[in-house]
Amino acid sequence: MDGKLSIVATPIGNLGDITLRALQTLEAADIVAAEDTRHTVKLLNHFEIKKRLISFHEYSNEARYDELLGLLREGKHIALVSDAGTPVISDPGYELIRRCTEEGIEIESLPGACAAITAVTLCGMDCSRFSFYGFLNTKSAARKKELAEIQGEGKPCIVYESPNRVTKTLKDICEVCGEDTQVCVARELTKVYEEVARGTAKEVLDMFCARQAIKGEVVLVIGPQACATEATEEDIVRALKESLGLGMTKKDAAAHVAALLGVPKNRTYQILLTL
Numbered sequence: 001m002d003g004k005l006s007i008v009a010t011p012i013g014n015l016g017d018i019t020l021r022a023l024q025t026l027e028a029a030d031i032v033a034a035e036d037t038r039h040t041v042k043l044l045n046h047f048e049i050k051k052r053l054i055s056f057h058e059y060s061n062e063a064r065y066d067e068l069l070g071l072l073r074e075g076k077h078i079a080l081v082s083d084a085g086t087p088v089i090s091d092p093g094y095e096l097i098r099r100c101t102e103e104g105i106e107i108e109s110l111p112g113a114c115a116a117i118t119a120v121t122l123c124g125m126d127c128s129r130f131s132f133y134g135f136l137n138t139k140s141a142a143r144k145k146e147l148a149e150i151q152g153e154g155k156p157c158i159v160y161e162s163p164n165r166v167t168k169t170l171k172d173i174c175e176v177c178g179e180d181t182q183v184c185v186a187r188e189l190t191k192v193y194e195e196v197a198r199g200t201a202k203e204v205l206d207m208f209c210a211r212q213a214i215k216g217e218v219v220l221v222i223g224p225q226a227c228a229t230e231a232t233e234e235d236i237v238r239a240l241k242e243s244l245g246l247g248m249t250k251k252d253a254a255a256h257v258a259a260l261l262g263v264p265k266n267r268t269y270q271i272l273l274t275l
């Protein structure tokens with residue numbers, strides 16, 4: 001008998017968001033592989049599901065992979081869950097899934113809650129195209145470089161952020177992308193104290209700076225550069241110098257500033273050659 005790995009999305013705060021299929025699969029599985037077994041046992045207890053749990057997280061060693069793959073080869077059905085939301089999305093699972101695909105082990109994915117997608121639907125920006133970045137770098141210089149790349153893409157970008165860093169990141173957005181950049185801070189999604197703050201980076205920064213502490217979990221949606229008045233040569237020179245100062249190559253800086261200011265790339269490149 002062939003085993004099966006079911007990737008099971010679980011709620012990101014509101015237990016009512018569990019799907020019927022997730023419950024049926026957790027009930028049917030032989031084993032639940034969980035990022036934090038203490039956390040998952042609470043979820044299972046809530047739904048009166050008793051199951052063997054195996055811990056599986058980003059630091060799991062080779063022995064744990066061997067154990068899980070061995071069980072799957074024996075024909076066991078394993079449900080993979082993370083602490084909240086969709087496994088693999090800024091959560092463990094990728095490497096296990098890669099190994100299962102290599103071995104031809106059956107895999108299914110059960111769609112459900114995901115903080116990034118929930119924020120996309122709430123942000124109020126045109127997300128007909130968007131990108132997802134996961135967590136930004138915790139160091140400001142590296143984060144600014146990432147923000148410059150993100151802004152260069154010209155579409156809204158979803159990032160996960162720690163509540164302790166939200167104001168720092170908003171300050172960086174003001175500096176790198178411009179104070180008028182549209183942002184959305186989606187906090188405690190699906191929970192009692194859910195909050196969605198939309199506005200320019202400066203407006204939302206001021207709102208959060210006025211608070212003593214920011215608590216809970218946060219998704220940040222960073223809008224593309226606001227359509228500004230036509231950029232002058234001075235604007236382009238300033239933006240190029242900033243980009244080069246962030247460590248970008250000349251080619252990247254020219255492309256980034258072109259996207260940022262909505263001007264042709266050959267214009268930014270020509271100006272760059274004069275610096």
Ligand code: SAM
Binds near residue numbers: 084085086088091188
């Ligand atoms: N795999 C998960 C998913 O599908 O959303 C994300 C896991 S990642 C380790 C955790 C991050 O997701 C948090 O730091 C926060 O940025 C975001 N997040 C998770 N739950 C959230 C919620 N209820 N409200 C806002 N953000 C949330």
